[in-house]
Amino acid sequence: MVKTAALYITGDCINCDACREECPAGAVYPAAGTGKTINLKAGTLPADHYYIAADKCTGCEDVQGGPQCIGICPMDCIEYID
Secondary structure, eight states, X not given: OOOOSOEEEOTTXXXXXXXXXXXXXXXXXXXXXXXXXXXXXXXXXXXXXXXEOTTTOOTTTTSTTSOHHXXXXXXXXXXXXX
16 A cells, blocks of 8 residues: 655764755755754754655655655655654
């Protein structure tokens, strides 16, 4: 079963930028420069951590193979929001 819910990046992220470049919806952002921490299911993430904008993430429902960010992530740190 393919989920189409929004995704989030866990604290294991190494900020490699692979997911941001791969995302067809443009939903991945580096939090650096925002001056704020990001509060997600993963907990409070530092201001330099990448995050996925839930209002833009489509879960790649129109893309064969599902979420592109999950497939490209070398740390396997992108998960579905339950």
